[in-house]
Amino acid sequence: MKFLTLTLAAAAAATANAGVLTSDNWEAETAGKTIFVKFYAPWCGHCKKLKPDWDKLIDAFDGHKTALIGDVDCTAEGKPLCEANGVQGFPTLKWGDPASLEAYEGARSYDALKKFADENLKPICSPSNIDLCDADKKAEIAKFTAMSDKDLDAAIEEQETKISDAETLFKDEVKTLQKTYEGLKEAQDNTIAEVKNSGLGLMKAVKTQKAKGSDEL
Template sequence: MKFTAAITLAFAASVSAYDVPSLTPDNYESVTEGKTVFIKFFAPWCGHCKKMAPDWEKLAEEWDGHAVGLIAEVDCTTEGKPLCDANGVRGFPTLKYGDPAGLEDYQGSRSFDDLATFAKENLKPVCSPANLDLCDDEKKKQIEDYMALSDDDLESKIKAEEEKLEAAEAEFKEAVTKLQADYQKLSEDKDEKIAAVKNSGLGLLKSVKASKSKTAKEEL
């Protein structure tokens, strides 16, 4: 009886799970058009992704049908892989948000409450070529200047900026590698010094002190 009830509950949970909009290169533009998005890039085998899935489904269901905000996901192991590659996804899950054509990294906590608060504060119309009325004068001028560029010039500028991001990432990794090497060397130096102190007779000194203390007590 208990076994049957457990199966029933499990089936009900699976049926009630919200079907989060799944993005691929084929539907990306049509699904995200006019939206400000919050996207989870994931891999089905990723443990952290599995743990996060129920909260992401709940959040997506809350935003279902919203005029502006969209909660979606991209499976980086199937048809969505080109989107993951294009957005520089290197780990799972990776969360990005904002203008579908210019996503930004989400760096906050991944608890449901924090995700929900972030979505509420950020999934609103943003300055973009499609929403010039939301841009300040500086951004409008920047968009106008970019619109005047040829496709080749735009691609060149995008590549140059992406190379800066790659350089920053490489610099960070190099610094971390150096820190790890320094830590290893410091740890080895510490172990050598500790061994030298012990080998110099510290143990014997303590043993002699303890012995003399014991002898002194016995003489009393």
């Protein structure tokens, strides 16, 4: 009986840790696979809501040779992974080559997630799967491979800066639009208030009364 209890406890622990990715196991777990990852925080309400469907998805792909569904706790051992992947909110879902993940913006029901995973978590063109690349991508990979580490780092930084600048511009413009909206809304409210205070209501009441008088005549 004691042995059975220990066995069940071990099985439960293994299930609880299934799909958990950290800085220590990232390379080993994701090597050669196309992945779908949930970056989360345990206290996040939306993360808690998504958990049952996400755990079900992890189970559906458990043991898959070329696809992996994973969890990264951004408040624990997975924090460096979250920082490296630019995670700013929870939960953040990303997919693709482990070295270059893309944001997932689709629906988050189990059926939608499963459909996306079935259609997209396949071996894709990458330096580790170069045989899946077309001629243009192979040439691009060859060009980047030939670059020195310093030049490659500089090129990556340049492109990431473009993304960062675009995000900053978007946020700044949204703030400007918000201020413009607030100013226009205030002007509209003030004009409406002035018009009403100028006697518009009484004008309409007098007009209605006059119309009644004309009908009586």
